[in-house]
Amino acid sequence: MPISDLIDRTIKEIAPLDETAMAAARARQDQLTKPLGSLGRLEELSIQLAGIFGEATPAIRKKTVILAAGDHGVVAEGVSAYPQDVTPAMVMNFLGGGAAINVLSTHAGADIIVLDAGVAADLPPHPSLRSVKVGRGTDNIAVGPAMTREQAIWCLEIGIETxxxxxxxxxDLLACGDMGIGNTTPSSAITSVVIGADTGITTGRGTG
Structure with missing residues (x-):
């Protein structure tokens, strides 16, 4: 069943990893002055990047972290140790350069942009903030759908367009993150649906 022109087109554009580039990257790793496989996951990631870029030694010149912020109606059920007004406070912290992601991004030489995809508050303008509100938070998934199908599609399209x-x-390289008090509850619910697992397996303690 088609979802939307943009989403369907984007899915079709996703190509398999370039096996030739990955083989060349793997061979290069094995020629370096180190024990075979000694860099563990880092080696695997470098080989995967080669497959994505289609080059044995891809050059990453510009990196960007995209943070999407939004509130979740399920916080009304007491699923978080923190109140909902922490969400806009954290967004302002991102924009002010005071959060952990700012430190990590600076260390990695990455830019940060923040999307207000549904914070339940009005945020002041900022050069690194983009307002793409789908709503002022979602509805409570404990009592009904968090959002409509149209809103969900809109969220996906915002991500693709960004x-x-x-x-x-x-x-050359994008990293994605999110901010929103109560966010791990819908994350666990979505994971359970996608992989067919019981929520007792996909749900941890969270902040509580």
């Missing part, structure tokens, strides 16, 4: 914009602006 990624395309950053790539067009020269980004």
């Amino acid at each position: 990624a395309r914009e950053q790539i067009a602006a020269g980004s």
Whole structure:
């Protein structure tokens, strides 16, 4: 069943990893002055990047972290140790450069942009903030759907469009993150549906 033109087109554009580039990257790793496989996961990631870029030694010149912020109606059920007004406070912390992701991004030489995809508060303008509100938070999934199908599609399209914009602006590598009090509850619910697992397996202690 088609979802939307943009989403369907994007899915079709996703190509398999370049096996030739990965083989060349793996061979290069084995020629370096180190024990075979000694860098563990880092070696695996470098080989995967070679497959994505289609080059044995891809050059990553510009990196961008995209943070999407939004609130979750399920916080009304007491699923978080923190109140919902922490969400806009954390967004302002991101924009002010005071959060852990700012430190990590600076260390990695990555830019940060923040999307207000549904914070249940009005945020002041900022050069690194983009307002793409789908709503002022979602509805409570404990009593009904968190959002409509149309809103869910809109969220996916916002993500695709943002990624395309950053790539067009020269980004070679994108990292995604999210902020929203109560976010691990819908994450666990979605994971349970996608992989068919009981929520007792996909749900941890969270902040509580």
